[in-house]
Amino acid sequence: MITLIKLAWRNLWRNKRRTLITVASVFVAVFLALLMRSVQRAMYDTALDNAVRLSTGHLQVHREGYWKDKTINKTMTIKDSTREKIAAIENVAVAAPRLESFALVSSGPQTKGAAVVGTDPEIENRLTNLREKVVEGSYLEPGGALVASGVAEYLKLGVGDTIVLLGQGYHGSTAAGAYPIVGVFEYPMKELNNSMIYLALDDAQYLYAAPRRLTSLTLMLDDGDDLEETREEVVATLGEGYETLPWQEMNRELVQFIRSDNVGGIIMLAILYVVVAFGVFGSIVMMTLERRKEFGVMVAVGLRKGKLATIVFFESIFVTFVGVVAGSVGAIPIFAYFSANPIPLTGEAASAYEAFGFPPAILFSLDPGLFLNQASVTAVIALVAAVYPAFVVMNLQAARAMRA
Amino acid sequence: MNVIETKDLKKVYDESAVAVTAVDGVSLSFEKGEFACLVGPSGCGKTTLLNMIGGLDEPTEGTAIVGDVDLSELSSRELVDFRLRNVGFVFQAYNLIPVFTARENVEFIMHMQGMPEKERKRRAEEVLTAVGLGDRLDARPSELSGGQQQRVAVARALAPKPKFIIADEPTANLDSKSTGALLDMMLEMNREEKITFLFSTHDRRVTERARRLVTLEDGKVAKDERR
Structure with a gap:
């Protein structure tokens, strides 16, 4: 040969x-x-x-029907013990509870629509590395707001200024609150960077009159290739009344x-x-x-x-x-x-x-x-x-x- | 003892519109150690007859028995193996492998035969030295003259010690000196190794030294003389 x-x-x-x-x-x-x-x-x-990393995670748990009709009225509650079980699933790296909704954000004569994410600051940081994306001020803390640089620029605001959020709360209540800006962060995706505001989870639940309620439990996995197996485990842990969507479905476009x-x-x-x-x-x-x-x-x-x-x-x-x-x-x-x-x-x-x-x-x-x-x-x-x-x-x- | 025997061998080429009979009922036999020439005008069927005896061409009719083997009974693959083990070919145009050195060209057939590397290297060197190319072992064909290339071709045919050498116009492209040297060498091999040589040629320098001349005309044997 x-x-x-x-x-x-x-x-x-x-x-x-x-x-x-x-x-x-x-x-x-x-x-x-x-x-x-x-x-x-x-x-x-x-x-x-x-x-995946900045928005949806690999998997999200919602109340059934939430993804098709994203309103604050379709929020869910999850027992702490269930959350802990999900977080303990082998392939789950992070399980971040979020309450997400929309609000008009204003400062003086300027007003803008914004996506408000209420989250646990430390868990969120493990999910999105949000702390590293802060370009001005400090990281999110209870009582304050972390604002995307596009929103801050539009409203001509900076750290120490106050924003007013106005929206619709749970079951038709009015959501209104004022929050000092503790930091400004920057995301590489313009769409997110022009619209996002982070609040601490408790603050967001209070704002939207939805105590203990969540729109999603966002999961980041250690190995994205084992997504389907992990999803099955999560579904089995949750029981009835929830939907567990993979990132492909949530980023369909x-x-x-x-x-x-x-x-x-x-x-x-x-x-x-x-x-x-x-x-x-x-x-x-x-x-x-x-x-x-x-x-x-x-x-x-x-x-x-x-x-x-x-x-x-x-x-x-x-x-x-x-x-x-x-x-x-x-x-x-x-x-x-x-x-x-x-x-x-x-x-x-x-x-x-x-x-x-x-x-x-x-x-x-x-x-x-x-x-x-x-x-x-x-x-x-x-x-x-x-x-x-x-x-x-x-x-x-x-x-x-x-x-x- | 006959080592080559043809019986009513016939070859008709019908590739074109008109069928051409190249060999027409040739019956010949050659003994071991013969040094024979097929002669005759161009197109008389010399090469075709040699090709059939060497197992390169299939006869249209008749049989060629070489050694103890009836070539018509062999498959295409068996014919390749038969040629590899029994027949050495020398062609008019040398037909060496251009990317191999003289030594590699000579080794090639022995390698295909499965001879161990050490043995075939020694044998290639020995035969190339015998044909006067001991100092050109690593030369490629393009670095050799026509006479030297033909000597490599002869060495390639001889080195595996075949039973027969079939040489088709081996001296057609050589000058007198090279032709003389080549014939001396082949005669010596014929004498010493008892290898049967079968030539086709127009070259008088070859026919003068052959011990048997078979003259073909229009695909038939016109004369068969032994000297």
Whole structure:
């Protein structure tokens, strides 16, 4: 086998120019494919991670029907013992109780609609790392409000100023309260950053006249891949009257957008790979046709056709493998640099990204799966391209080939 | 003792609109250790007859018995193995593997035969030295002259110690000096190893030294003379 591999490798370099052109075409295609997929993957991952980490968590427990009709009247109560049981489930890292609703927030003549999240400050910090996102003042504490920088800017407020919240409370009561701003935080997602205000859970329950009531118990898991199993455990712990939704269901628009965008990416990839396949195939066909006589001689002197087919098979594999390795090796340092230093977007491009919930920057993913996928696809191309010479060899008649 | 025997061997090519009979009912036998030439004008069927005897081409009719084997009874795969174990080929155009060195070219068939590496290296070196290329073992075909390449081709055919050497116009591209050296070498191998040599040629330098001349005309044996 080593001799056959050696022979295949040397055959590859008999026509250096042709081999290099083929390798270059594979290199360019793999590099471009990796570039496209790396940017897409990083964008998707970041958007989903932001959505899960900053907003929905992996799982949320609600009162049944809440997600379809998000009103304060569909809040729930959960016994402390049940919450503790859920928090103790092996894969549950954090179980954050939240009371979320809307309110008009005003300061002087300025008024704005805002999403108010009442939460346990310490548990929330474990869920969203909210403390790290504070850019001014201090972290959330009972009696105060932590305001997103977009809201603070709009209302021209800062730490120490007071905001007034006005909304509808539980069962039609009026929700009204004034809270000093203890800190201003900044989220990477513009939509969240322009609308969010955090209060301590007790303060929010008091504001909305909903003592001990929650809109959700938001769960962050240690391993998101085991989501379904964990969900089943949570459902079993809760009993009737609750709904436990996975993040995919709560971020349906984002997931659907990613799916459709991903299909576009796959179509582009397919076009790229068709071009590569033709390049490799053309090269292999030329290599095969111009060596028919040589193949005839090799079979004549006693080389089995199967072994000859193995040689040309390896040639096909090598020519694509060299291109894949070169493309991947070329891509890794560039992607690593831009992964650490994303290219920021400004203006309309940034707005368009933010409108879809994506961070306004070109990010790069270094997921090894991306590289393995490209290697697998090109390996398939090489295998398909190798069918033709293998077919020629297996149907070769030595005497006729030598007469050619 | 006959080691090659053909009975009413016939080959008709019907690939084009008009069928062409290349070999037409040839019955011949060759004894072990013969040094024989097939001669005749171009298109008289020399190469086709050699190809059928070497198991490269299937006869349309008749049989070729080589050693104790009726080649018509072998499958395509068995024919490849038969050639590997029994027949050495030397072609007009050398047909060496261009990416292998002289030594690797000679080793290749022995390697396919499963000969241990040490033994085949020693044998390749020995035969290449015998054909006067002991100092060009690691040269690739493109670095050798036509005469040297043909000597490598002969070494490749001889090294596995085949029962027969089939040589199709082996000297057609060689100058007089190379032809003389090559023939001397093949005659010596023929004498010492008792290998049967079967040539097709137009070259008088070869026919003058052959011990048997079979003349073909229009695919038939016109004359068969022993010297």
